[in-house]
Amino acid sequence: MSKRIENALSFSHELMQKCLQEGDVAVDATAGNGHDTVFLAKHVGQTGKVYSFDIQQQAVEATRERITRCEMAERVVVIHDGHEHMTSYVRVPVRGILFNLGYLPGGDKEIVTRPEKTLKAVRDGLQLLCPQGLMILVVYYGHPGGQEEKEALLCFLRKLDQKQYTVLMYHFVNQHNTPPFLIAIEKNQS
Amino acid sequence: MSKRIENALSFSHELMQKCLQEGDVAVDATAGNGHDTVFLAKHVGQTGKVYSFDIQQQAVEATRERITRCEMAERVVVIHDGHEHMTSYVRVPVRGILFNLGYLPGGDKEIVTRPEKTLKAVRDGLQLLCPQGLMILVVYYGHPGGQEEKEALLCFLRKLDQKQYTVLMYHFVNQHNTPPFLIAIEKNQS
Numbered sequence: 001m002s003k004r005i006e007n008a009l010s011f012s013h014e015l016m017q018k019c020l021q022e023g024d025v026a027v028d029a030t031a032g033n034g035h036d037t038v039f040l041a042k043h044v045g046q047t048g049k050v051y052s053f054d055i056q057q058q059a060v061e062a063t064r065e066r067i068t069r070c071e072m073a074e075r076v077v078v079i080h081d082g083h084e085h086m087t088s089y090v091r092v093p094v095r096g097i098l099f100n101l102g103y104l105p106g107g108d109k110e111i112v113t114r115p116e117k118t119l120k121a122v123r124d125g126l127q128l129l130c131p132q133g134l135m136i137l138v139v140y141y142g143h144p145g146g147q148e149e150k151e152a153l154l155c156f157l158r159k160l161d162q163k164q165y166t167v168l169m170y171h172f173v174n175q176h177n178t179p180p181f182l183i184a185i186e187k188n189q190s
Numbered sequence: 191m192s193k194r195i196e197n198a199l200s201f202s203h204e205l206m207q208k209c210l211q212e213g214d215v216a217v218d219a220t221a222g223n224g225h226d227t228v229f230l231a232k233h234v235g236q237t238g239k240v241y242s243f244d245i246q247q248q249a250v251e252a253t254r255e256r257i258t259r260c261e262m263a264e265r266v267v268v269i270h271d272g273h274e275h276m277t278s279y280v281r282v283p284v285r286g287i288l289f290n291l292g293y294l295p296g297g298d299k300e301i302v303t304r305p306e307k308t309l310k311a312v313r314d315g316l317q318l319l320c321p322q323g324l325m326i327l328v329v330y331y332g333h334p335g336g337q338e339e340k341e342a343l344l345c346f347l348r349k350l351d352q353k354q355y356t357v358l359m360y361h362f363v364n365q366h367n368t369p370p371f372l373i374a375i376e377k378n379q380s
Contacts, residue, residue, distance in 0.1 A: 177352075
């Protein structure tokens with residue numbers, strides 16, 4: 001087990017934490033069990049706002065329950081809809097957007113994100129980002145269709161204009177058990 | 191220009207800084223202008239030791255001059271020899287090893303590292319690392335032969351036993367000007 005090198009999930013939090021400030025707007029594109037929503041809500045502070053999306057009723061309820069328990073419900077809008085409809089709900093510039101792609105770890109591996117919806121959501125999300133805003137994707141791809149989603153995503157990202165975006169990939173090259181990898185996209189100051 | 195996401199060089203320092211402690215032994219495998227040697231020397235402290243290698247006389251002199259000016263000469267051994275002979279000079283467990291591969295930025299692009307020597311040095315260096323020790327390679331590959339060195343290195347790294355080593359790759363996927371990428375290898379606790 002690696003002690004010095006963070007895994008993709010904890011590195012995603014480290015990067016996002018450095019980016020967010022009190023009063024910011026953030027998006028959790030895949031609410032899941034609500035962990036990331038709480039993390040974002042904590043870092044945008046009392047005057048900030050988090051929009052949290054999930055297509056599954058169960059995830060929406062789990063997230064609502066968790067933010068209520070953490071006394072952060074007022075700064076979070078939980079939306080029962082797919083992240084590909086993000087721009088119908090979010091109309092303001094966003095500092096940080098988090099995605100967990102693939103399946104929900106510990107959840108049902110049959111319920112997975114799909115490349116075409118993922119790409120629409122990523123494309124729309126990039127439009128919402130303010131300059132120096134950060135989109136982070138933690139990608140689980142060890143499931144049927146996971147490799148295809150990974151390829152579709154990388155194919156899209158490689159073509160992003162380097163003047164407009166900096167795209168980092170953070171991944172482990174000698175692991176047989178396909179641990180998640182991280183993509184971080186920063187919108188450059190124009 | 192990216193503000194939130196560190197480039198390979200500054201991320202290499204961030205990782206190494208978290209790893210090194212007062213009294214540690216570290217290796218600068220490519221002394222160059224001596225910047226990394228000073229960085230390592232600072233972080234191993236007065237009771238630590240840095241072994242610094244370079245095949246070029248000019249680099250050895252520049253490094254000696256720099257460490258003297260920084261009053262760190264006592265904790266540094268500058269060795270005028272290629273890093274592929276590292277194990278002839280270093281006989282103790284090492285906490286951190288830094289490599290800059292390819293050409294020296296700002297220097298002569300004709301003078302580059304070579305895959306076969308690089309691989310020997312990396313292999314030997316991994317043997318010297320103590321558990322939880324870290325080897326970091328910053329790889330410049332935008333020169334003739336650079337792509338081949340990159341491929342040879344990745345081919346070797348992908349085969350490293352995941353029980354023994356965690357191998358991270360940190361790179362930018364949408365840049366046309368081949369910025370350096372980073373490899374971090376941690377020796378796992380057995």
